[in-house]
Amino acid sequence: MLASLKPKVASILSDSAESVANRLQAVCTLLRDSVDYYDWVGFYFKNGDKEELKLGPYAGEPTDHTIIPFGKGICGQVALSNENFVVPDVTAQDNYIACSITVKSEIVIPLFKNGENIGQIDIDSNTPDPFTQEDERFLEFVNQKVSQIL
Template structure:
C-alpha cells in the first residue's frame, strides 16, 4: 500500500501547476482517504521565532488546536525532541492534548529542512495501536518530499 502512495505523493510534489499549500493539502487528503487508520492528517510548522507550532494544511475534523506551545502534547514534544513519537494509546499519555474523544492513538514525525526541525506531520487514529515502523518510514518519506517544496 505505501509503495503506491509514495508514487502518488511524488506526483503531487512535482506538479508545477499547484502551489506549496495546495500540494500539502492534497497530500493530507490523499493519506486520510487511502490509509484506513489515518483519521486526521495535518502539518504543523514552527511559528516564526516563537516557541510554538501553527497548524497548516490538514484533512479531517476541524481542531481548536491551531497553536501548540513547544513541549505541550505530542506535537509540542516532537518539536523539542526532533524524534518520531508513536503513541499506541493516547489515554496512557500524561502530556496529551485531546482533539477528539474518538482518537485512540497518534503518530508525529518531525519535518526537517536543511537539518532543522521546521514542523511535523501529525496523524490521529480512531483505532487503538495501529502504527508500525512501516508508517514511520512512510511518513519520513512524505516529510522528505514536502521539504523539497518548502
C-alpha cells in the same frame, strides 16, 4: 500498501503549477482517504521565531489546536525532541492534548529542512495501536519530499 502511495505523494508534491499549500492539502487528503486508520492528517509548522507550532493544511475534523506551544502535547514534544513519536494509546500519555474523544492513537514525524526541525506531520487514528515501523518510514519519506518544496 503504503509503498504504493509513494509515487502519488511524489507526483502531487512535484506539481509546481499548484501552490505549496494546495499540494500539502492534497497530500493530507490522499493519506486520509487511502489509509483506513489515518483519520486526521495534518501538518504543523514552526511559527516564525516563536516557540510554538502553527497548524497548516490538514484533512479531517476541524481542530481547535491551531497553535501548540513547544513541549505541550505530542506535537509540542516532537518540536523539542526532533524524534518520531508513536503513541499506541493516547490515554496512557500524561502530556496529551485531546483533539477528539474518538482518537485512540497518534503518530508524529518531524519535518527537517537543511537539518532544522521546521514542522511535522501529525496523524490521529480512531483505531488503537495501528502504527508500525512501515508507517514511520513512509511518513519520513513524505516529509523528505515535502521539505524539497518548502
